[in-house]
Amino acid sequence: MTTITTRTVEYPADGLTMIGHLALPAGVDRRPAVLLGPEGMGLSDVERRRADALAELGYIALAFDLHGGRYLGDPEEMLARCLPLLADPDRMRGIGHAALDVLRTEPRTDPDRIAAVGYGTGGAVGLELGRGGVSLRAIGTVNATTTGRPGEAAHIRCPVWAGVGSEDPIMPPEQRNAFTAEMQAAGVDWRLTVYGGALHAFHHPPVGHPVVPGVGYHPRHAQRAWRDVVDLLAECLPVTEDLGA
Template sequence: MTITTRTVAYPADALAMIGHLALPAGDERRPAVLIGPEGMGLSDVERRRADALAELGYVALAFDLHGGRYLDDPEEMLARCMPLLADPDRMRGIGRAALEVLRAEPRADLGRVAAIGYGTGGAVVLELGRAGVDLRAIGTVNALTTGRPGEAARIRCPVWAGVGSEDPIMPPAQREAFIAEMRDAGVDWRCVVYGGALHAFHHPPVDHATPPGVGYHARHAQRAWRDIVDLLAECLPVTE
């Protein structure tokens, strides 16, 4: 399927964000997917995922976290992301700004929108759910983050979460806290634990330093992607 792509500029978190929009062939409205990147920021990895979803028939927007920058210095990345992850309102602001860009696209079916994310981007899309945003599905990898008490009850769609069994950043205690939050809120949730995988197991190797506990796992990366595509097919089917 022939797709078209373009960059989109928009303000969020006092920064000039630059996202990547991918559109499927044709001119009819299609279900839409928001894609949040790892803490390092928007890269070709997320752009390719947006393109892959467009090839499946979705309007897809990979959003920005750092004002067009990719933070390949782990210390700089953590210095920006840790305060962000501690501030649900800032995360929601970043997510809502990107969502408005997606909703402004004429090809997007505003009644059929999902959000997926990785790491910090996954935490952002979870906060959109906790804010009560109308989404058809939420999918996260490496982002079993918990929110403010009681707010998970606002989540109005199925939630799928994937995590590596050996992820030191999302250890079993954090995993159990996330599951308890989803369960207590009555959310339709699933959590897949990928055996032997570290943090960011889905992300192909990079040519710069990474924090400890990060590592690529090719088989599980493919499996996690299939699981996300299956989630979208279930909750946001593309009809010709």
């Protein structure tokens, strides 16, 4: 296994002091980088481990924060914060840009080779960065087939991959259809993977607190969705050139 290093990073966003998790592969050379966004509950060890796994693959990875260092295990508190956020593209972009600035400031990050991958609310943030015109190599989301303001998807200049559970009541078929229609009308290179029988947040291991209805873990599809994310990055943001392969 590749040796990696990790550190906590603090930065301001959305009127809060965010606490992100930065993971770096061994070496001193510049590498492609991934901005990793968490589910609406906020940054947890699940996303930290995913950032570490990306670093083991050779990427600089920043798992960013949504709630000022807090994890919102109370569903009502989570919805009270996330629903207004999801309805405000400019706030989402502000959170995304703040994290992106941290990632770009890391000396080993190649600023011209950055992708955004996110889950739920974190995925919506990544999509809004694209709609806002940020130059990214790829955008990947899981259960975040969110639509944006009319016409702004035309600013997305990279491939977009989205994964969603077929039985997800939070991102139901009509929402998926609206998302794909938006991407198609904007001329985006998009893909949608529907995981049969999966609920919302199917990728997230069970948590020890109440969750909103329609959430459920699906271990097999969780593994598949991770492989699909890695494949997206391998296609759009390869690390082989940095590794001398």
